[in-house]
Amino acid sequence: MTTVNLSAIRACFPALDRQLNGKQVIYFDGPGGSQVPRSVADAMSRYILESNANLGPNFATGQETIRLVAETRDKVARFLNCSSAEVSFGQNMTSLTFAFSRSLAQTWTAGDRIIVSEIDHEANISPWVLAAKERGVEVMSIPYNPDKGTVAADDLIPLLNNRTRLVAVTLSSNLIGSHVAIASICEKAHEAGALVYADATHHAPHHRIDTQKLSCDFLVCSAYKFFGPHIGILYGKADEMDKLVPYRIEPAPKTSPHCWETGTQNFAAMAGLGAALEYLLSVGGKKNEDYDVSFAKIAESELGLSEHFLEHLAQLDGFSLHGMQTTANRAPTFALTSHDQTPETLAKFLGSEGVFAWNGHMYAVRLVDALGLKRSEGVLRIGLMHYNTTEEVDRLVSLLATVAKP
Ligand SMILES: Cc1ncc(COP(=O)(O)O)c(C=O)c1O
Structure with missing residues (x-):
């Protein structure tokens, strides 16, 4: 059952019409990068x-560019429920995190501790880890909890001490989809x-990111x-950002958020980002202005797809589903292995049939280790999005059934 208007949604995405060898792609x-509505491409080309x-x-044109940057920042602030001055832009999540880690690490001293997650x-x-090495700071890692299929606040508690400066953790796994109880983690870390x-990179297409409810100090997504x-987008709580010294060239602005934006930004991408946010609001209905409404619909639709997928997957022999086996508290992202075929073989087979799914470790290498899998092989990742249909899931499952061996 879906509460989004699926045919209207699908009509927004030209890529969904693509055919491969006479079959609909x-x-x-999606977890590697979602498809894009035409309105996003139009906004980018209009700007350029x-x-x-x-x-x-x-x-x-210069003044229009100033307005575009300000308007996009305001739109992102509404998306993340924060103030516009708390939003800065950059190339992507990884580059923003590298740059930001250099500044934050200046506040650490030898013997401090930071905590990452498996x-x-x-x-x-x-x-x-690299910033910690430069500063003589100890790194601990919250272990993957196989019973819970995620990392848990309870497993963070023994790692915290009064020298702990940072906990860096995801909202959802990009490999197995599980959510992380970020509010509890923030509570324990802050204590x-x-x-x-x-x-929030993997979480963002699936669930509302309300920075006030999450109570994290910094948040990043793409x-x-x-x-x-x-x-890329970086949110930083104003009070915390103001304590930091960004790496900036001398004549560049000294205050947030501009001081975090090094060099000329990608203005065309900002135009596209604004249009993507308008698209997300439109998922909630014609005049919808509330991201909670859109994401409630997206979540309901993805839940239906996930239930359908897991029900049918359970009837196939020869496959293992890694991590959580249920649909609650997860993104619709599933990691599979076959008992006798590599993820690469499966992905190539599906790809040749017009079904596009990733294979590999997806850069979640520590989780691949914790799951007892080989980094060199990883998993076949099935990433469902609200624009997918149950018929598409059926075609996937019937293709997997042709290669399934008990
Ligand atoms: C959970 C998660 N975090 C971070 C990244 C890195 O994002 P970017 O490509 O924007 O650097 C990815 C990319 O796949 C991801 O899935």
């Missing part, structure tokens, strides 16, 4: 063709005096995962 590659300029000159994408681990840097172009 099916996109289960009609308003292209650098930021600030005293003529029409469930995270490496983009929320390596920058912190110990540590800050929380949350990676618009190409939620129907937009390639641009």
